[in-house]
Structures are given as structure tokens and as C-alpha cells.
Amino acid sequence: MPVTLPLPFRKLTVPSIGRRRVTTQVVATTTALCAGFGLLAAGADSDNEQINTVAATSAAHPGAEAPGEQQATSHDPAAWDPNKPAADNQPVAFPFPEPPRPTTVRPVDAVVSSGFGPRWGTAHNGIDFAGQMGAPIKTVTDGVVIEAGPATGFGLWVRVQQDDGTVGVYGHMQDILVQVGQPVRAGDVIATVGARGQSTGPHLHYEVHHPGLGKIDPMPWFAARGMDVNNFPG
Incomplete structure (x- = not known):
């Protein structure tokens, strides 16, 4: 097989x-x-x-920015250091604009004690504010001081060429804080309340002299500028 x-x-x-x-x-x-x-x-x-x-x-230059970074602007006024060089200070920005400044100011924080017109048999050519002795007197409008010193009947007065061409007269003050030729703005303190001259007590006597018209009632003049001097919270 x-x-x-x-x-x-x-x-x-x-x-x-x-x-x-x-x-x-x-x-x-x-x-x-x-x-x-x-x-x-x-x-x-x-x-x-x-x-x-x-x-x-960063160690060599503490204020240097890193690549791609943008330095923030400070909105804090305290961030400005006057001892630093200008280049090291951050720009100071304010988020809100300054409010508008008033063009007309009440001359003294007090009530009106006497108005314009005949009084005690004579002409009262202004309005009186019953301020306390030594209270600040503020200029009513922007303007320029054209007279400051003694005046018959007023003791001491200040006259201001006002922004609309009228002349504001402030009388019976205790102290004068401005001088002739000095520019003033509405609200600047120019004197203090007194009782000098023909006066029965401390107050401010305020007049408005209009060129061509003479002494006019300050009440409607204030009203035309948007102020009611009779409306005083005190």
C-alpha cells in the first residue's frame, strides 16, 4: 500500500x-x-x-501697560497728585457737566420788610430786607463795582453796574468787602448787613436805577428775571 x-x-x-x-x-x-x-x-x-x-x-516701569491693555481713565479727582510729574498723572474726567450758574440771586437771606413807594411822608426808592447784623450781602447779578464807601443817608453803600445796564444800590451795610473796579458775579459776597446811616435797625436797602428812567421798583424788575423776592421760606 x-x-x-x-x-x-x-x-x-x-x-x-x-x-x-x-x-x-x-x-x-x-x-x-x-x-x-x-x-x-x-x-x-x-x-x-x-x-x-x-x-x-512692570518692575522697571511701574506705570507701563501690558501688551494689548489700555490704561483706564480715572474719574476720581483724588487720583491727581500734584507731586507727580505731569506724564505720570492720569487725566481726570468728570461724568456730569457743571450745573448752570444763576444769573439772579437774592441779595440777603431775609424777608422783605418794606416795599418801594411813599413811606412816612417821603419816597422810599427801594426795598428793605430785614437781615441780621453781620449777615452776608450778595451781589444780585454779574457786574462791576462802580462805587464803594460812605454815602449820605446810607452810612455806607456799594453801587454795582449790573449785567443789564442798570445800577444796583446796596445801603446801610456794616462792612464793605469789595473795591471800585472789581468785577463780581451773581452770588458773590460784597458786604455785611448793618444799620449805618438813617436806619432804625439792621437791614439791607436795595435799589435799582434804570438809565433814562431813574429809580424803579425792584419787585417787578426781579420778577422779570424770574425771581419772586416776596417768596422767602424764612
Whole structure:
């Protein structure tokens, strides 16, 4: 009978071509990973270098700005330091505009005690404010002082060329705080209440002299400027 011989045992081997492909893929993958880690490391070094540069700049120049930053403008007036150089001070900005300044001011914080017209058989050419002795007298409008000193009947007076061309007369004051030629603004203190001259007690006598018309009633003059002097809370 025929004899069947077993086939010789053969060791299986991976073709060299397959090995080269696997090796190439592993090397490529490893190279890509290494390149990625290299980029990350380079980026970290760049960030650290920038941080170190900013820190060194800040230490050398405390007022310097970091890259990409904009220095804020201070709105606090206390931020201005007169002892610093102008370049080191922050600009001071105010969020709200200054309110408008009044053009007409009550001359003294007191009630009207006497009006314009006949009184005690004579003409009373102004209005009286019953202020306390030494109370501040304020100029009614913007203007220029044209006379300040003694005057018959008034003891001491101040005359102001007012902003509309009229002349304001302030009489019987205790002290005069301005001089001739001095510009004044509405609300400036020009004198104090007194009782000098023909007076029965401390008060301010105020007149308005209109060019061409003479002495006029201050009440409608005040009203035309938007002020009711009879309306006083005190």
C-alpha cells in the first residue's frame, strides 16, 4: 500500500514588505507625536518668555501697560497728585457737566420788610430786607463795582453796574468787602448787613436805577428775571 509522508513543517514568516510597511507607519506616527510635543513646548516657552518680559517691564516701569491693555481713565479727582510729574498723572474726567450758574440771586437771606413807594411822608426808592447784623450781602447779578464807601443817608453803600445796564444800590451795610473796579458775579459776597446811616435797625436797602428812567421798583424788575423776592421760606 502506498505510504503517505507528512509535509515538512514550515515556519511562517512575515514578508519583508509587510514589515517595512508596519515599521514605516510606526516611525511616521512617532515623528508626528514628537513634532506635536515640540510645538507645545515651544508655545509654552514663548508664553513664559512673554510673561517674564512683561514682569521685567512692570518692575522697571511701574506705570507701563501690558501688551494689548489700555490704561483706564480715572474719574476720581483724588487720583491727581500734584507731586507727580505731569506724564505720570492720569487725566481726570468728570461724568456730569457743571450745573448752570444763576444769573439772579437774592441779595440777603431775609424777608422783605418794606416795599418801594411813599413811606412816612417821603419816597422810599427801594426795598428793605430785614437781615441780621453781620449777615452776608450778595451781589444780585454779574457786574462791576462802580462805587464803594460812605454815602449820605446810607452810612455806607456799594453801587454795582449790573449785567443789564442798570445800577444796583446796596445801603446801610456794616462792612464793605469789595473795591471800585472789581468785577463780581451773581452770588458773590460784597458786604455785611448793618444799620449805618438813617436806619432804625439792621437791614439791607436795595435799589435799582434804570438809565433814562431813574429809580424803579425792584419787585417787578426781579420778577422779570424770574425771581419772586416776596417768596422767602424764612
